[in-house]
Amino acid sequence: MVVWKESRVDAPVAHELLTEYFDSRAAGFPVTQGRYRTIFPASEDFIGPRGVFLVAVDESDALIGCGGIRRIESGGVDGHRYEVKHLYLRPAARGRGLGRALLAQLEGRARDFGATELVLDTNASLEAAGGLYRSSGYSDIPHYNDNPNATNWYRKLL
Numbered sequence: 001m002v003v004w005k006e007s008r009v010d011a012p013v014a015h016e017l018l019t020e021y022f023d024s025r026a027a028g029f030p031v032t033q034g035r036y037r038t039i040f041p042a043s044e045d046f047i048g049p050r051g052v053f054l055v056a057v058d059e060s061d062a063l064i065g066c067g068g069i070r071r072i073e074s075g076g077v078d079g080h081r082y083e084v085k086h087l088y089l090r091p092a093a094r095g096r097g098l099g100r101a102l103l104a105q106l107e108g109r110a111r112d113f114g115a116t117e118l119v120l121d122t123n124a125s126l127e128a129a130g131g132l133y134r135s136s137g138y139s140d141i142p143h144y145n146d147n148p149n150a151t152n153w154y155r156k157l158l
Contacts, residue, residue, distance in 0.1 A: 001058070002057070002098060002101065003056070004054045004105050006053065007055040008053065009040070009043050009068065013055050013063055014066060016063065017055065018040060020088070021066070021086055022036075022038040025038075025123075025149070026038065029123070029125070030125050033123075033149075041053075041070075049071075049113045050071050051113075052069055053067075053086075054067055054068065056089070056093075056098065056102060063090070065090060065099075066086060067085070067086055069082045069085065069106045069110050069115075079116030080113070080114050080115045080116050081115070081117050081118075083119050087120075104136075107158065111158055117155055120133065120154050121143070121152065121154075122152050123149055123150060123152065130152060137156050139155060140152065
């Protein structure tokens, strides 16, 4: 059983998972795209109702993953736009549907905050992530930010 716990992004458990996430991204980042740029998230962006950061733990209270949402500018779209950030599962937790479950948790929290759409960016080298987003109802959109690590941008209406 997995439990989704709210956490501050600057809490030790969140920082541990985010550090692993950024390290794994840097190690696997396509050489042709230059160097991966690590940017730790601002804590205030992930405090309700502006956002939330979730840490996933298993039945033994071991950390298995994390992810968050934060409110961003709507970019001319009516309603409330939130962005999915830092969806990460430790390697041992992958392949069990937990990424989809975590994404669903974040979507539910966004709805609770009044979001009308979710957006996210990712890199084409993360094929499993792209597949998860597309199969979860996200569609390709033009870039909405200047994230130097991103090559693909997605949106889902809620």
